[in-house]
Amino acid sequence: MLLIACPHCGNRPETEFRCGGQAHIARPEAPSAQSDEAWAEYLFVRKNPRGVHAERWCHVHGCGRWFNALRDTVSDRFIEIYPMGAQPISELQSEARA
Template structure:
């Protein structure tokens, strides 16, 4: 069971959390300005890296807050967690593929 560092509550066990998939996919301000292809990708296409991955998590059975995490999908190590609306300190473009 993972130990996840909630930005509000500190380290708590995985059972209190749910993962919400890839982070930093903002809903377009005007969805109708997006063509069908791009909208389909916005809805359904997600990264699946081996290595660092920015993810959304919610501390569902804790403070109830959504936040973001950088997790290594290979080792399950959490590099950092940060509040929604913030940016990670690691550069994901340099993360190993």
């Protein structure tokens, strides 16, 4: 079970959290102006990387707040946890290339 550092509550077990999938997919300012292709991309197309992934997490069974995290999908190590709306400091490069 992963140990996740909620920025508001500290380390808590994975079962208290919900993963909200890929981060940094902003809802378009004017959805009606989007082409069908662009809208379909926004709705359905997601990355599935082997390595570092920027994800949204919510501490649903705790403070209920959303935050972003960089997690390496190979090692399951959390590299960085940062607020909604911010960008990570770490580079999006896998540490498990070997």
